[in-house]
Amino acid sequence: MTFFMGIDIGSQNSKGVVINEEAILARYKCSSGINYNSTAGTIKEELFKIKPIADISYTMATGCGADNVFYADEKVYDIKCSARGITYFSDSVRTLIEVGARSTRVIRLSEKGKVINFSMNDRCAAGGGIFLQVIANVLRIDLEGVGRLSLQSKNPITFNTGCAVFGETEAITRVCEGFSKEDILAGAHKALAEKISAMVTKIGLEEKCALAGGGGLDVGLVKSIENKIGTELIVPSQPEYISALGAAIMARQKFMSCQ
């Protein structure tokens, strides 16, 4: 039996996946922290605890801390990993939106699942999940509760900024003015969905469209993006693992092709 591992060290959370020739055997997620090297070590240990196996045949690392995965056989670009990961769930996806903590990527896929084009907010955090995080923090709400609350809103507020830093100030002002948590969160979702929708327009929307990354866990964000771009989104189960899973699948392909 041969096993393969994909490690994704993200700006906020790190994810690891172990697969064999057929299935996903183990997943593990933790905060990336400051020291990516030790985070990479922890993920490997924990995965081995979940699935006690003798050896991994091939490991691929991705994400902003890919260089720190000291045991990886190869490093691979995260856009490629996400694209590969989504094909595990559906091979009819042509547009993939991946909402991470810092950056959001919109990827256009070919019929064979190859990356044709992509767009990403790499100079400014507006469009990344952090916008929601800071606002949830102002409202003292766990990120998990954000989506459910937002869906209860009747009158979402309008944010004047997409900047996460100014968004925090604006959210505080709105709280002081007496607006409800629900309306502020729904406003934040609307603002983020607008930014993301602009990125989708740039790349060109082609169905089917999927949403992955940590943002896929937020039902409020999913609904807001669906409303904005006017199409239903495919959201894979445990969407935050998409990139790590893609890395593991690419590790398997690489190993098999060398045999």
Added chain:
Amino acid sequence: MFFVGLDIGSSMTKVVIINEHDEVIVRILGPTGAEHRRLANKVMQDALQLADLTFDKISYVMATGYGRLNVPFADRQMSEITCQAAGVHTIFPGVKTAIDIGGQDAKGLKIDRGRLVDFVMNDKCAAGTGRFLEVLAETLGIRVEDFGNLSLQAKDKVVVNNICTVFARDEITARISEGKPIADVIAGVHDAIAGRVVNMVKRIKIEPEIVFTAGLATNIGVVKAMEQHTGFKVSIPPNPFTTVALGAAVLGKQIVFKSLEKGEPIKRKERSLEEARFFSSGEAK
């Protein structure tokens, strides 16, 4: 005769009372808070008390700043940019360029003999504003007030590549974990913010004399970095927070003097020092 300039900024409210010789009688600073309409009234009363004046002795009240429309007792409102030009010109008659970095925005003003000629402004992105330093102060666990002196101990400057505050914070966390000295990191941050603002102000062409005002002018590290980036010496007013309020008072005085010269009555609004009710307009629940 006395003239009041009231500047309601996003984080601070400033009041200056001057006499007919442009001499400052009273100068106060207070936090704006969310209920700035109520505060405008309170700050005004505090200022009058300090000056030992009654409200009917005030010839003109000019309000400015982003909360200027919420001052029920003001005779007139003017933009903070016009007031800033008048204010810095009162202190530095030779000013050609004024640079203002506050908590929420950064502005560059081109001034000719006290008149505003052109301006640039950034209030869309937190990079290049005081918020940038505040966010990094939180990350480093150091008070913003201590940044200036700490940066003077720097032996080297850490280069901050990211423009975005959020990305820059991650970058700085990485540099700290690599073991870079805090002083070098702070010096790098000052350099980054000065570089960004000077780049923006270059669009209106920077000419000396340059006056630097608002919160970041009190930070010696940023002042030095501004001098490096502009290539000129930078003048700092003794009270860099209240130049806009001073300008408002001076502009009010000019209006009164003009009316007196022409022998016309001074155009004033119906003034009341009553407390404005914050949630009366029905815009919020």
